[in-house]
Amino acid sequence: MKSGKISNNVIRRLPRYLRKLDELNERGVTRISSFELGQQLGLTPSQIRQDFSCFGEFGQQGYGYHVSTLRGQIASILGTDRGYRAVLLGVGNIGHALMDNFCFSEWGFHLAAAFEVNPAIIGSTISGVLVRSMDELGSYLDENHVDVAVLAVPKEAAIPVTKELEAHGIEAIWNFTNVELTEPGSSTLVENVHFSDSLLSLSYFVSERNDERAAHAARAARQ
Amino acid sequence: MKSGKISNNVIRRLPRYLRKLDELNERGVTRISSFELGQQLGLTPSQIRQDFSCFGEFGQQGYGYHVSTLRGQIASILGTDRGYRAVLLGVGNIGHALMDNFCFSEWGFHLAAAFEVNPAIIGSTISGVLVRSMDELGSYLDENHVDVAVLAVPKEAAIPVTKELEAHGIEAIWNFTNVELTEPGSSTLVENVHFSDSLLSLSYFVSERNDERAAHAARAARQ
């Protein structure tokens, strides 16, 4: 295993590997080569072997990789066996949807509490998680260890809530607001889920394809 | 302007530029240099100028870039002025949250219809959009031009619904299911919003930081 800084590109591919390996496991596939895995993921076998070799030697010459073993190793690299504790801020539509649908425990996370300002929701339990008043946030964080804050509050509240979180020692934020939280000075880890960025990328690719077709049609018409 | 294929990295940065320019506009900033923009986005001025130069000459020597003009140009490159039409599949938690909260029109999209299997929801109107029966999907697509399908159905339905969409001419899918839709053969454009990939990346960075701290503490204790 080469140690040293792992590149961002490699890290971003790890969850995809994990997903694919889960799928292979479900399909009852026990063994896979970098060649076959590459085929299924649209990557070169070289890249896959390079990626894995950043973390250790998980394969076996002449055989390939044992699916469930490799699955476990990648899951462990990603930290899914560390029992991280999360809290959710803002039980609006998206927050509620996450509580109902997103299986935190599947990825090794424990969602310990949610916080809301709306009194109609405070005190209720959603998917087994108690919704507390946002006023309790500070004292809760002082009394309980929390690794990650899931930020799903309205745009306007994003910055003040982030400040509150940081003031009480939160160092990682999973950000669902469309607000850029990362300040040059801050050491807080922020992972953004910007829906609009994603849709706009797709919009670009659709436009590119449309333009190519229009250009092609124009060429054809000219002849 | 250099024409030719634009790299993926550049395309993924465009929505971030757009977001930042919107923010600058709101703050009343009318002019910005690549240096200042780089500071605010954590990019080098060189990279910003290189990125823009893929599409044209948007700045002015000695002055920089006019914020709202540049904003408009990037928005146009991304296709937000093309009036793309979208339909949403699956009005569960996430689908509902998108309809309620995600402002399609802000990004130039028109959400024309939604489709559901649950009879309790069919026929209702959410944020001005009629929820139709999934049975009508095929005929709707045959009769109406749709550019993008927003896939928010349960895991099990992802593949069959995708097949139905493709059979009726849909060529772009904004995918909120955690299912890998992209088949090697297919020419359908798929943009994935994999929540778990995002959380797992964050989980990795948190773990990396924890490990570094533990190593540091161990070194300190030894001395």
Add this chain to the structure above:
DNA sequence: TAGATTGTTAATCGATTAACAATC
């Protein structure tokens, strides 16, 4: 005009791909 900042060409850096000896 002088200063500032662009657009672009050249240099550097890093990531991907290819090749191959090691070995199961």
Add this chain to the structure above:
DNA sequence: TAGATTGTTAATCGATTAACAATC
């Protein structure tokens, strides 16, 4: 054993950064 496939080193390719002439 022979064939297959790994882990890793070397070669290639592409993306980022630096430099600078052009010019507002």
